[in-house]
Every structure is written in structure tokens, then in C-alpha cells.
Amino acid sequence: MKALKEIDISRQLKAFFKGSFQVNKPLCGYTSIKIGGMAAVFLEPENNIDLALAVKFLNSFEMPFRVIGNGTNLLINNGRLEIAVIKLSGLFFKEISVKEDVLYMRGGVSLPHLLNFSIKNGISGFEFLAGIPGTSGGALIMNAGIRNPFQPAITAAPYLSISDSLIELEIMDARGKIFRLNKNDAGFVYRGSKLKGIIVVGAYFKVKNKAKGQVAERIKSFLEKRRISQEMRVRSAGCVFKNPMGENISAGALIERSKLKGRCIGQARVSDIHANFIVNRGNATFSQVRELMDLVREKVKQDSGIKLETEVEIWNKR
Ligand SMILES: Cc1cc2nc3c(=O)[nH]c(=O)nc-3n(C[C@H](O)[C@H](O)[C@H](O)COP(=O)(O)OP(=O)(O)OC[C@H]3O[C@@H](n4cnc5c(N)ncnc54)[C@H](O)[C@@H]3O)c2cc1C
Secondary structure, three states, X not given: OOOOOHHHHHHHHHHHOOOEEEEEXXXXXXXXXXXXXXXXXXXXXXXXXXXXXXXXXXXXXXXXXXXXXXXXXXXXXXXXXXXXXXXXXXXXXXXXXXXXXXXXXXXXXXXHHHHHHHHHXXXXXXXXXXXXXXXXXXXXXXXXXXXOOOOXXXXXXXXXXXXXXXXXXXEEOOOOOEEEEEHHHOOOEOOEOXXXXXXXXXXXXXXXXXXXXXXXXXXXXXXXXXXXXXXXXXXXXXXXXXXXXXXXXXXXXXXXXXXOOOOEEOOEEEOOOOOOEEEEOOOOOHHHHHHHHHHHHHXXXXXXXXXXXXXXXXXXXX
């Protein structure tokens, strides 16, 4: 990264950037687990033009950047991170529109907002996302979804994921250029994609029209299932580990079997309700959560022979 003084960043950004920005921005308030150090610069562009200018500016200084959605799948190191963080928080990035059976949404739409829109407009296809607190961009990068609660019906897929009804993505590359990417070229897998180093600025989905009441009912039933199995109002980053592929057991069940529910390191605790959640009970640090994750992984490996893979994304200091 080229040497760039804070004062230079501010002066240069002020000259062209329409959105808001801040140097040395603490990120803990932008993650659901409420842990995270300082970003060198935090940018909230107004629209795609502003975003492209910001990306080009950061590139000209070789300053790496990352996009943050609602920070609900992130564990960020305490201390200063030598990166810029971009958040698509402007109204422009929250637009959703629908034409016949195709829904378009931009990259900063919160999933609860998408579900409200679906109810109001009688749109079916996203109900299973109820209770997932992320944004469209973050959900697509992670290929967010759930284990299908209607399994083992013969026709049911084992997982329901946001990419199931996706047609095409609209992405911005690291040079600030926007282009479309077919779903098949995005490399979606269980809880992931090969969409690294790009910004999701929009996405097109094939949807079904249904009665508003029916959509609302389905959302309610997904939420009820979630309420039974999850702590909804705690500081967490959701599931810490992926469900092991090819095994007929979830990561949560493996952790529970290893009797790790309630295990603490400092203020970090394995949830008593959903064993695959690590909860920040107050002022948990990045290191405490990492240590607890290592402990869980080792104990599960010892007891079951299964190596758990991390689902939360870790942002370390460079
Ligand atoms: C209580 C709780 C319950 C949860 N339940 C589920 C669940 O059932 N299923 C599930 O799959 N997940 C679940 N999660 C995890 C999380 O909500 C999802 O992974 C969500 O999709 C992440 O979205 P986000 O906007 O918060 O992304 P972030 O956590 O902010 O970011 C995740 C990744 O996406 C990238 N990113 C974000 N926006 C963009 C963009 N516009 N362009 C490019 N990259 C981007 C980030 O750089 C990062 O790599 C849960 C989390 C919590 C806290």
C-alpha cells in the first residue's frame, strides 16, 4: 500500500466523493457480534458512480478494501486494520423492483426489508430467509440459506439457498466496472461462492406470484421454527461452523454431543440454545472467540473424528 496520510485521504476524497466517509472508523458497531477494530477508512457511497470513483481512488493508492453488509457473518480482529471498508448504506443500494416474474434488487437491501416487500407485493421465493439478518450482497456472497425443514419429502432439496432462484448478478470489479454475471459462473456452493474481490451491486431473481396472506404465513412458519432453535437477540455471528458435508449430523449436534454448550472463554460463550452459535456476553474479544472456536474444533475432532470448517468470515489484521 502506498504511504498515504490521513489528511491526504480526507482532502482527496472530499474533492469528488458524494457519500460520507470517515478515517479510523471503529467497526464493532457494524457487526452483530459487536467485536471489531478500526478500519483505516470507512466509505458509504451514494450510488454506483460514487462507488466506482471510490474503488478507483483506493486502487490508485493500492489500498485493499472490503465490503461490509450487516456484518452478521463476520468476526473482525480488534486493533487497526490497514484496509478500507465500504458499506452500501445509501438509499440507492436498497432499491427493489419487480416486473412480472423477475425481481431485481440492489446490493445493500436488508433481508427483512426484502421479506416485507415480498409480503406487500405477493412475491414468493424468499420466505426461508426469514430471520437471517444480513443484506442481499452478503447473503449472495455467502449463499445464505437454511437446512430444508420440509426434508425428507421426496422432492425436497436438503438446503434452501438464496442462489436457488437467482438468474444473474450485477457486479462491480476492482477497477470500478459493472458487468453481469450468470449464476452458473458465480461458483455457488453450500455457504459460499467464488465471488471474491468483487462488489455485488445488484441481482435478478425468478420469483412466483402468490397471495399476500400465503407469503406472510410461510414467512411466519419459518420464523417459528427458527425461534425454537436459536437465540434471536444476542450478540453473535450466527453459525460459527458449516454443517459437515456428507455426514448425517449438523455441526450444532456434534458440538452438543461433545458437551460444549455453555463453555466460556472470557466473555465468549457457546450458546446454551444453539451449540453452533458463539455469543458475546459483554466485552468478548476477538482472541477469546478464536480460542473458543479452536477449543470446539479440537474437542469435536477428538470425539467424532470430524473436522469442522469455519462458516464465519474472519478479518484479520494485515
Ligand atoms: C442470528 C443470526 C442468524 C443467522 N442465520 C443464518 C442462517 O440461517 N443461514 C445463513 O446462511 N446465515 C445465517 N446467518 C449469517 C449471516 O446472516 C448470513 O451469512 C448473511 O447472509 C450475511 O450477510 P451480511 O450482509 O451481514 O454480510 P457480512 O457479514 O457483512 O459479510 C459477509 C461477506 O459478504 C461480503 N459482502 C457483503 N456485502 C457485499 C457486497 N455487496 N458485495 C460484495 N461482498 C459483500 C463481505 O465482504 C463478507 O465477505 C445468521 C447470522 C446471525 C447473526
